[in-house]
Structure formats: structure tokens, C-alpha cells
Amino acid sequence: MAFQALVVKSGTKMSIAIMMFYYAIAATSAISIIAICILVYRVAFPTILSFPWSLPSENSRKRKEERKMTVVFAGSFNPPHWGHLVMIRYLADRYGRVICCIGVNPDKKYDVTPQTRARILRNMLVGSGSGVGVGKDGTTTSCDNVRVEVVTGYIWRYARTQNASLFFRGIRTWAADGPEERKLQLLNSWGPLLLGRIWPMRTIFLEGDPKYRDVSSTRTRMICGNVRRRREGRGNSAKNDDDDELSQLVPLCVLDDIVDAYGTVA
Structure with a gap:
């Protein structure tokens, strides 16, 4: 009887263990x-802040x-321009600390290095904070709580x-940019979970001020080339529409930096 009781007791413990498993x-x-449902929802229905952006x-x-x-x-900040600066000012005003990250792909060759772009962006923020980079709206929001970093890897x-x-x-x-951005959103949503075993932070898309939506990196580089050739005496030396x-x-405080960096980029 004692043996049977022991067997029953052991069987009960085993059943409980299996049930808990x-x-x-x-x-x-x-x-x-x-x-998975949360991540799929985030990708399917991204958080988008449309202009004008509000503050609590x-x-x-x-x-x-x-x-x-x-x-x-x-962002790539290639090159940094007014559209970037207006967004950074908003984030700097809303949050305690803002880190502007320029990603680096070691296998990719850049016409203008991430380090150069970071330097120009830092100069832009310094100019903005001192009032040199005053925007068309007259704002000179300080960006003292903003840091610029070049990041290798994820x-x-x-x-x-x-x-x-x-x-x-x-x-x-x-x-305009959603299809391409969705690829990066997938990486930022699933990468941390699969590669880092950590819960991914939420991605928020900030739609730009309509005044700066037509800012084109290609157009900017072309204008920089024209301005640089004129400055070097290979074109009309008089100030023209390209300067305007x-x-x-781009803000005046970094105009020369951008011309020097992008004036020779095809």
C-alpha cells in the first residue's frame, strides 16, 4: 500500500510538472x-507626424x-540642409536629448564621407544656436541638447x-518616401528582436515642412558645382541665381562648407 501511495504521489507530481511545462x-x-502582431501593426500602420508638428x-x-x-x-544628411535643421529644432525643443546618427556601411564608398557630413551638421547646429542659421520664420531655437554621431553597424x-x-x-x-522607408522600418523592427534579443523601439516618421520638401540632394550638388566653378574662375564670377x-x-553658416564638400561631386 505504501508503495502504491508513493507511485500515485510521484505520478501526481509528474502530471503537475508536465502540466506546468x-x-x-x-x-x-x-x-x-x-x-508579432504588435510589430506587424507598427509596420502596417506607421506613426507619422505631419506638419505642422505640435508640442504637448x-x-x-x-x-x-x-x-x-x-x-x-x-539619416544620411547628404548634404545637411534646411529641412533637416527645422526637424532637429523641433526634436530639440520637445525632447531632453537628441542624437543625430549618420550610419556607415564599411563596404560602401561615399563621395562625401559620413565624417565630413557630421562636421557640416555640427557646424550647422552651432550656427543655428548662435543665431547665424536663423530660418525663414525667424526662429533661432537652441540646439545645445543635440549631438551628432557617426555610427558603424546597426x-x-x-x-x-x-x-x-x-x-x-x-x-x-x-x-513619396514610404516604400523605401518601410524597408528600413522592417530592419529596425525585427533586427533587435532577432539579432539582439531585445524589444525594438518605436519608429516615428516626421514629415517635412512643405517649404523644404523640394530640397534635392542632386540639385544641391549641381548648384554647388556651379558655384565652385564660378569661384575658381571657370565660370561667371558675378553672384548669380545659383547663390540665391x-x-x-542650406543655412548660410555652412554654405561654404557644403560648396567645398559637394562642389566636386558629379
């Missing part, structure tokens, strides 16, 4: 399904919380080391 599998599966009320709880947050603003991985809460991407409009148009694309 199946419960654990079911719970893990449920969590995985929920996580000055004394609101959300405003105070956001002033403690670090966010990442990732930017989402670097963002985690900085305790960033949100990942921002600047776009003209979702209709370029000043509408």
Missing part, C-alpha cells in the same frame, strides 16, 4: 503571437516626461547603448 509553452506562444502643453505631464527622454534622429544597437526611447526618421511625405537658390536650400 505545457502552460509555459502556451504562455510563451501567446506572448510571441502578441509580439508646457506644464503637462507628457511634456515633463518627454523632456527627460533621449531620441535618435537617423543604429538601433547604438541607440540602445544610449538609452534612447524613440527612433525618428525624416521624410518628405509618406507617399543655394542659400534657400
